[in-house]
Amino acid sequence: MHKTAPRTGACAPVGADTTWPSNSRVYDYSLGGKDNYAVDRAAFDRVLEVAPTQREVSLANRRWLHRVARYLAGPAGVDQFLDIGAGLPTVSNIHEILQLENPAATVVYVDNDPLCVAHGHGLLERNDRTHYVQADFLEAGTLLKHHRVRQYFDLDRPIGVLAGAVLHHLGDDLVPVKSMRELIDRLPTGSYVAVTHFYDPGPEHPEAHQLARQLEQVFVESVGSGWYRSREEILEFFDGLEVLPPGLVELDEWWPDGPGPGPGPGPGQEGRSLAERTMRGAVGYKRPPLLWLSRG
Numbered sequence: 001m002h003k004t005a006p007r008t009g010a011c012a013p014v015g016a017d018t019t020w021p022s023n024s025r026v027y028d029y030s031l032g033g034k035d036n037y038a039v040d041r042a043a044f045d046r047v048l049e050v051a052p053t054q055r056e057v058s059l060a061n062r063r064w065l066h067r068v069a070r071y072l073a074g075p076a077g078v079d080q081f082l083d084i085g086a087g088l089p090t091v092s093n094i095h096e097i098l099q100l101e102n103p104a105a106t107v108v109y110v111d112n113d114p115l116c117v118a119h120g121h122g123l124l125e126r127n128d129r130t131h132y133v134q135a136d137f138l139e140a141g142t143l144l145k146h147h148r149v150r151q152y153f154d155l156d157r158p159i160g161v162l163a164g165a166v167l168h169h170l171g172d173d174l175v176p177v178k179s180m181r182e183l184i185d186r187l188p189t190g191s192y193v194a195v196t197h198f199y200d201p202g203p204e205h206p207e208a209h210q211l212a213r214q215l216e217q218v219f220v221e222s223v224g225s226g227w228y229r230s231r232e233e234i235l236e237f238f239d240g241l242e243v244l245p246p247g248l249v250e251l252d253e254w255w256p257d258g259p260g261p262g263p264g265p266g267p268g269q270e271g272r273s274l275a276e277r278t279m280r281g282a283v284g285y286k287r288p289p290l291l292w293l294s295r296g
Contacts, residue, residue, distance in 0.1 A: 021223050023169050024087040024116050030058035035088045035119065043222040050214050053273035057251075058165075061196050062090075064251040064281050065164045066097050068194045071256040071283075073101035078160040078192060080106045080153055082144075084137050085166030088116050094162065095130045105129065108152050110143060112136040137163075138170070138179050144186040158190035164281075167237060168198040169225040180237045189288040195237055196251065196281040200228040208277045215278060234280060241284030248282040256283075 021043035025036040029044050032055075047054050072078045079102050083094050086109035095107035109120055109132040120132030133148045143149045153159060161183070170176040184193065198219075200212035212228040219226025231248060246253060252272060 022113065022115070023223060023225065024111070024113055026223050027058060027165065028088045028090065030055050031062065031090055033088065033090055046218050046222040047215065050218050051211060051273075051275040053275045054215070056273060057275050057279050060251040060276055061165050061279065061281075062092075064196060064254055065094060065162065065194075066092065067254065067256070068162070068281075068283060069094055069097040069160075070101055072160040072192055072194070073098045073105050075256070076160075076192060078158050079104055080157065081108065081160040081162065082149070082153075083107065083109045083162045083164075084143070085163065085169075086111050086116065086120065086132070087113075088119050099127075099129065106152055107131070108133060108149060110135045110137070110149060137166070137183075138174055138176070142179065142182045142186055144183060155186075155188055158188055158192070158286075161187070161191065161193045163194065163237075164196045167195060168227050168229065171225065171227060177236045177239070181239055184240045184286065187286050189286050191286045193238065193241055193284045193286075194281070195234070195284075196279060197234045197237075198226060198228040199234065199278050199280040200230055201277070202230055205277065208274055211274055212278045215275075228278060231280070234282075238282065238284040240286065242287050244283045244285055248280050250277060251279055251281050252276070254281050254283075 018037045018039060021040045022036075025040040026044050028034075029036040029040050044054075051057075069081075072081070081094070081098055086094075095105075095109075098105045098107055106129045109130075111117055111120070111132075112134065114134060117132055117134040131152055133146070135143055135146045135149055137143060139146065144153070144155065163180075167176050167180070180193075187193070198212070198215070200216075201208050203209065216226060216228045234248060235243070244256070246255075250272065
């Protein structure tokens with residue numbers, strides 16, 4: 001019988017240590033990047049043994065983030081952004097997408113890994129509206145109280161928060177839902193929160209459920225973290241927000257203006273592999289409170 005990985009803990013940032021895999025470096029390798037070591041490649045190769053198309057999940061995650069960024073900086077009119085767990089610089093970084101839509105957009109990248117921060121300072125901070133800060137999402141008081149983060153924001157105007165492929169690396173004992181709740185409470189009304197997360201569909205899709213359990217085991221054993229949560233568990237991260245249509249869906253199904261072009265021919269339902277069915281994304285909106293008018 002397949003064992004279930006423990007639902008606790010998280011990988012501590014390992015920086016430039018070449019003896020332990022790093023979440024950010026493993027993700028970089030999954031995207032075809034070069035900022036990784038043999039230990040990172042070996043860890044992800046173990047994942048590929050279970051799900052040979054897992055690299056496409058990472059690529060779908062980047063496509064999703066780019067669509068969300070264009071929507072938030074464009075039609076949604078947001079001009080200040082917080083990217084949590086930003087990781088290593090890659091091709092078409094988020095600030096490039098956002099500032100293409102709105103050249104005046106401010107982007108603050110945050111990560112707790114000093115290696116990511118060092119690379120971010122050198123490669124991303126190319127203008128006075130792009131910043132990379134070392135900070136921890138789990139720190140008491142939330143990132144919006146961190147002096148090096150909040151200095152770049154006007155907390156009276158909406159903020160777009162991006163949390164792509166980061167929350168599933170935080171175990172249940174760290175109570176990431178609580179940290180997200182505190183962050184959402186501090187966000188100005190009119191703000192948006194975008195999240196992607198490893199997904200376990202449970203009995204409604206037995207084959208994908210079995211793969212999710214296998215992937216969780218190999219991620220925890222080889223990378224150090226990576227938990228697959230249910231729909232209900234993922235939606236807890238949006239408590240206090242209105243989840244925008246089309247809701248919590250497979251990444252290539254999220255299009256703000258209605259269904260987009262399909263991903264093309266390939267294995268799995270609607271051209272997607274089984275591994276791609278074990279990842280979900282959604283965007284939440286912090287609606288202004290209702291104003292009740294009294295008569296009399």
